[in-house]
Amino acid sequence: MTKTSSFSAPKGVPDYLPPASAEFVAVRDGLVGAARLAGYGHVELPIFEDTGLFARGVGESTDVVSKEMYTFADRGERSVTLRPEGTAGVMRAVIEHGLDRGQLPVKLCYAGPFFRYEQPQAGRYRQLQQVGVEAIGVDDPALDAEVIAVADAGFRGLGLTGFRLELTSLGDDTCRPQYRELLQEFLLGLPLDEETTRRARLNPLRVLDDKRPEVRELTANAPLMLDHLSESAKAHFEQVLGHLDALGVPYVVNPRMVRGLDYYTKTTFEFVHDGLGAQSGIGGGGRYDGLMAQLGGLELSGIGFGLGVDRTVLALRAEGKEAGNPARCDVYGVPLGDAAKQRLVVLAGELRAAGIRVDLAYGGRGVKSAMKAADRSGARFALVLGDRDLADGTIGVKNLADGEQRQVPLAEVAGVLRDQLG
Numbered sequence: 001m002t003k004t005s006s007f008s009a010p011k012g013v014p015d016y017l018p019p020a021s022a023e024f025v026a027v028r029d030g031l032v033g034a035a036r037l038a039g040y041g042h043v044e045l046p047i048f049e050d051t052g053l054f055a056r057g058v059g060e061s062t063d064v065v066s067k068e069m070y071t072f073a074d075r076g077e078r079s080v081t082l083r084p085e086g087t088a089g090v091m092r093a094v095i096e097h098g099l100d101r102g103q104l105p106v107k108l109c110y111a112g113p114f115f116r117y118e119q120p121q122a123g124r125y126r127q128l129q130q131v132g133v134e135a136i137g138v139d140d141p142a143l144d145a146e147v148i149a150v151a152d153a154g155f156r157g158l159g160l161t162g163f164r165l166e167l168t169s170l171g172d173d174t175c176r177p178q179y180r181e182l183l184q185e186f187l188l189g190l191p192l193d194e195e196t197t198r199r200a201r202l203n204p205l206r207v208l209d210d211k212r213p214e215v216r217e218l219t220a221n222a223p224l225m226l227d228h229l230s231e232s233a234k235a236h237f238e239q240v241l242g243h244l245d246a247l248g249v250p251y252v253v254n255p256r257m258v259r260g261l262d263y264y265t266k267t268t269f270e271f272v273h274d275g276l277g278a279q280s281g282i283g284g285g286g287r288y289d290g291l292m293a294q295l296g297g298l299e300l301s302g303i304g305f306g307l308g309v310d311r312t313v314l315a316l317r318a319e320g321k322e323a324g325n326p327a328r329c330d331v332y333g334v335p336l337g338d339a340a341k342q343r344l345v346v347l348a349g350e351l352r353a354a355g356i357r358v359d360l361a362y363g364g365r366g367v368k369s370a371m372k373a374a375d376r377s378g379a380r381f382a383l384v385l386g387d388r389d390l391a392d393g394t395i396g397v398k399n400l401a402d403g404e405q406r407q408v409p410l411a412e413v414a415g416v417l418r419d420q421l422g
């Protein structure tokens, strides 16, 4: 067959291949494990939804919705979008299935791919992987602290240390509109360029996130939400900080934090890692008071986070730490001849049933190439079986680290391996 074309993955879309995929799985499962310990139940939601859900839930003026969505018409001419984030879909499912009318809070956890048409670079992909949680229906500062502590424990459980938690309060609907006006008035009095002035009119908070030094200088004395919180938002924030202190979760208050999604109110946070260059956010989240109602549900608040699995893998590498076990198997069978292969195939089945990870050299390879494959598999032991061993009822167990080999009765090999592998 002639090769007429070759394909590569779409730009900015990573593949996860062995052995590196072991790190990815370890990070994803480690972060999910932290959520499981706090009683979050698993949800598996659609990869695509009605476009309107994200427009309404995430906010039309956000970059995510206005510039980055993968939106297309399906064959029935419905506009659908590959999910750019998880919170809106979770709210849709909670409302649709009436979970908000049951026991509160509804605590849900998810893991999977999300899609944003961003400019790809190190740590920024068009298909990105998140682990997220949402705790819906209870407006309690202790729950905010729990959500944050779960993320912190997830990162630390993987061995990550070089990150910091930044948090702030974005106020509620009794103080934010006034603050927005105040900020807008301040910004429109500055000699800003046309584009930035337009942004100040549309979404003034976002101007505070401008990284250009000249804009930073101009906005250095801008009014801050934290100084204009309502009494109740202020009390809520102080209690969250109190709980975090009691839990021993370190944080820094960053009153200029701006998130890329519009639904946040009150507690809002980001985990930042300094070893990652420009894409330093390894996770973020916050409370969202109006989102459920906005999507047609009850007037319930919620809080959650999304943690970036890809960036957490990069952060661990930047710290020189390993996650996961890249070895494909513990034991690798090397048959010398057909009769030996038949016996090894059966033995492999028995060992697998005993919980030992086993692979074999298939395809009639020579010993040398089979031993190379054994080394490459990451196995700790090779099982070498020839006709003479078969006649004797023994098998060679070779320690691949030090090369030492000893003969073991075939009937005992499972027990010997189990002892050796611990």
Ligand code: HAM
Binding pocket: 084, 085, 086, 087, 116, 118, 123, 124, 125, 126, 127, 128, 129, 130, 132, 133, 134, 260, 261, 281, 282, 283, 284, 285, 286, 287, 303, 304, 305, 306, 307, 308, 309, 310, 311
């Ligand atoms: P987000 O801050 O947009 O929040 O994304 C969460 C995390 O996903 C980021 O901190 C980052 O680690 C990772 N991430 C985002 N975009 C990319 C990308 N292009 N490439 C690689 N990683 C990326 C949310 O999505 C909210 N739904 C979180 C949330 C849940 N808030 C409340 N509940």
